[in-house]
Amino acid sequence: MSLFDVYPLYDVTPVKANDVFVYGDDGNKYLDLYGGHAVISIGHSHPLYVNSIKNQIEKIGFYSNSVQNPLQNKLSEKLNEISGCKDYQLFLCNSGAEANENAIKLASFHNKKSRLLAFNNSFHGRTSAAVAATDNKKIVAPVNAQQHVDFVALGELEKVENILKENETCAVIIECIQGVGGLEQSSTEFYQGLEKLCKEYNTLLIADEVQSGFGRTGDFFAFQSHNIQPDIISIAKGMGNGFPVGGILIHPKIEASYGLLGTTFGGNHLACSATLAVLEILEKENLMANALITSKYLQNAVITIPEVKNVKGRGLMLGLEFDFPISDLRKTLIYKHHIFTGSSKNPNLLRILPPLTIKKEHIDSLINALQKELN
Template identity: 60%
Template sequence: MKLFDVYPLYNVTPISAKGMVVTDDKGQEYLDFYGGHAVISIGHGHPHYVEKIKSQLDKIGFYSNAVQNPLQVKLATKLGKLSGCEDYNLFLCNSGAEANENALKMASFKTGKSRVIAFKNGFHGRTSAAVAATDNEKINAPLNKQQKVTILPFNDITAFTAEIEKGDVCAVILEAIQGVGGLEEPTSEFFQKIATLAKENGALLIADEVQCGFGRSGKFFGFQHHWDAERSQSIQPDIISIAKGMGNGFPVGGVLIHESIEASYGMLGTTFGGNHLACAATTAVLEVLENENLIENAAKIGAYFNEKAKEIPQIKSIKGKGLMLGIEFDFEVGELRKKMIYDQHIFTGGAMNKKLLRFLPALNCTKEHIDIFFNALKEEL
């Protein structure tokens, strides 16, 4: 049997990894400034993370959600405190797409409506409703296009007002910092306005924090950079979806559902979600984020990255926050990415914007790592 050919692959075969370094089958080391799509949040093979998973595997790796699992309660408590979202309830699943699928489903259950407002260049996953809300025609099958989704540009409050006031919208979903879309962001004014209008028109606001959450932006969640002036607090979404960095490579996702939204038996369900190993992995990530001050480090190293990037005249703009960053050139970066991998032995990422190089390292990245990156980039430029 052959593999279903859906990924163009670089000619690199990693066989081990530690911290920021990935080693291939020929013994070549690579600095990892992409983290497998922002998944590696605390570094490859972090000793605390490895110990927690190994220890849990020696006890029990999996049983169904039909029985008690205290590890889920421990995880929810820790996540609520560290994120500042203690007035939410947690549903655990397996991926970002699944998190967004359940978030959209919850919004439809709660409101009794079915239309979704999403935004240009947004990416929310590859499952039914999540992919329908994703602004990429190539990955939307006719089956997905049956969903009622309206895609609007960021920061166009006139267009948003016209759509939300039609009264048939169940959910407004957006990324505080777009990932695949190229690090675009809504303004705080726009974010606050859509939150207010969604509430006034009986729709739920979903913050897709799959990539920008878990400390990557320099705050626990990306939406926390946006202030609600009327209430003197950050924007408060009704639902928050999480994945990627929360498991540091272990497949885990989740949905934070505001406590004002009532649960009922059978509304959501999952076989593997919240299993013992997933809980051990995610709790370990939260403990490392807290104990090593990695969210603060993301903000500090992100600021240093910006300083260094401004020294390079070929860089036309710098996008993003914390360690979720993009540098834009006036040429397409496909060949530059190849040179960074094969000549400089550095992993970086691309985006829908073909002129943008994405930068998503582990949150314990250092200034020395940044210096190595920019020295290599200057050489290739």
């Protein structure tokens, strides 16, 4: 049997990893400045993280959500404490797409509306409603396209209001910093205006924090710097540091009922242990503060590279924008300098999404490589 060929692959085969480094079967040591799509938050193979999962699997790795699982309650309490999202409710699932799918479904249950509003260049996942809210027609199948989704440009509050006035939109879903879309973001005035319109027209505001959450921006969530309160917050990626886990934080005004949402694997013992370890390490090692320090260092360092026309994003969710496509540059960084970076919908944007444990000397390695290749 062959693999279903949907991924264009680089000729690198990782066999082990530690902190910010990945080791290939070719004997090379690669600096990981991409974190596997922003998944690696606390560094590869962190000993506390490894021991947490190891100790848990020796006890019990999984049982269904038909029985008590105290680890879920412990995780909910810890998230409440660290995230700053007081009194929200937690529903656990397995991925970012599933988190957004449940968020959209829950919004529709709550206000009995069926339309959705999303933004140009958005990416929310590949499942039914989540992919319909993703601004990429190539990955939206005809069966997904039956969802009614209105797309608006970031910053267009008037257009948002004209759509919400029709009283058919269950939710507005937004990435406060777009990931795949190219690190675009709008103003605090826009995000606060969006929150106000959602309240006025009985529409739920969903903050997609799948990529930007869990400290990547220097805040626990990207929306927090804008002083808004979403109705639902979707989380995944850095949440489990590579273990498949996702979830949504749900405002207390939204009522739960038996059978409203469900999942087989979501919130299993191993997933909870992985996430609890991530939260403990984020806190103990002050990784959100490190994200801000190293982000500032990188942004100051790239001033020495005139080919970098713009730096987008915040914290360790950054994009270096050039005036040429970066696909060949990425290959050179991988094969010649042994540095992993990322791409986006913007062909000229080099995405930097490293583990939050990154240090200044790792950034120096990137700057030196860029200087050598671009000069």
